[in-house]
Amino acid sequence: QVQLQESGPGLVKPSETLSLNCTVSGGSMITYYWSWIRQSPGKGLEWIGFIYSSGSADYSPSLKSRVTMSLDTSKNQFSLKVTSVTPADTAVYYCARRVGVGFDYWGQGILVTVSS
Amino acid sequence: QSALTQPRSLSGSPGQSVTISCTGTSRDIGSFNYVSWYQQHPGKPPQFILFDVSKRPSGVPDRFSGSKSGNTASLTISGLQADDEADYYCCSYAGNYNYVFGTGTTVTVL
Numbered sequence: 001q002v003q004l005q006e007s008g009p010g011l012v013k014p015s016e017t018l019s020l021n022c023t024v025s026g027g028s029m030i031t032y033y034w035s036w037i038r039q040s041p042g043k044g045l046e047w048i049g050f051i052y053s054s055g056s057a058d059y060s061p062s063l064k065s066r067v068t069m070s071l072d073t074s075k076n077q078f079s080l081k082v083t084s085v086t087p088a089d090t091a092v093y094y095c096a097r098r099v100g101v102g103f104d105y106w107g108q109g110i111l112v113t114v115s116s
Numbered sequence: 117q118s119a120l121t122q123p124r125s126l127s128g129s130p131g132q133s134v135t136i137s138c139t140g141t142s143r144d145i146g147s148f149n150y151v152s153w154y155q156q157h158p159g160k161p162p163q164f165i166l167f168d169v170s171k172r173p174s175g176v177p178d179r180f181s182g183s184k185s186g187n188t189a190s191l192t193i194s195g196l197q198a199d200d201e202a203d204y205y206c207c208s209y210a211g212n213y214n215y216v217f218g219t220g221t222t223v224t225v226l
Contacts, residue, residue: 037217044119045154045162045205045217058213061117094161101209102152102167109161 002027004095004107011113012089018082018112022095025076029053033098034071034078038091039109046091050098051078085114117210120145120218127224128196136221138189138206144216146187150209153182153191156220157202166191193223201225 008020022034035050049059051069059067063082071078082089090113096103121139128134138151145151151169154162164173169189170182179194189208193200206218 044220045207047207047215047217050213060214100167101148101150101215102164102173102207103154103162104164104173106161106163 002097002105004097004105006093006095006107006110008110008112010111011115012085013116014086014114015084018080018085018089018114020080020093020095020110020112021077022079022107023075023077024097029071029073029076029078034069035096035098035103036069036080037094037096037103037106039094040088040091043091048080048082048093087114090114117144117214117216120206120208120216122204122206122218122221124219125222125224127226128193129226130196130198132196133192133194134196134223135190135192136204136206136223138191138208138218140187140189140208140216142187144187144208144210145184145189147211148209149184151182151184151189152207153180154205154207155200155202156205162205196225198225 003025005023012018030053033050036048051057057069066083068081092109094109095107097105153166156162166182169184204221210216
């Protein structure tokens, strides 16, 4: 059973960089796409982007200028960085595995609050 | 890209059926048979319940079914059960390696 677990700071100051990691267990990262999705408090889901096991990535057009993803298959981890954050970036951030064009395994999510 | 449009809330009695619509555009739902659906209970991550419009992942009961017509996809829950009370989100491939989610629908079991 594949499991994903997000980790990182729960509080980030405005204008700083949000950095999160996702650790994958119970399965290989190879030949899969790994995604980040967020959910603002009381709101819907927003796709942030994904990274393939080769390291190539694609991002949502609305966040592309501020987002970078990376991965380390030897550590079974992939990462998300969002620069120049504002309170609008406050959300629960989920990591998920993409299979086909759906997302089959999700982490429990981590709440990141942007506040001074 | 704009979020796909879903009704804010729906309700039904146990045993009844409810159908959740998900309306997009010709650039997303209308162009691809790549719609997936997710069920989310409060405080939990979303769970994958349908993909490619109407296919069910292993373990998902056949009470959940999907369809698509034009720019609108639909999820039908038949034989409504108490545990079906949750938020439901659609998601569509939108071309150029992009994805867009729906606004979400809260289903209440009366």
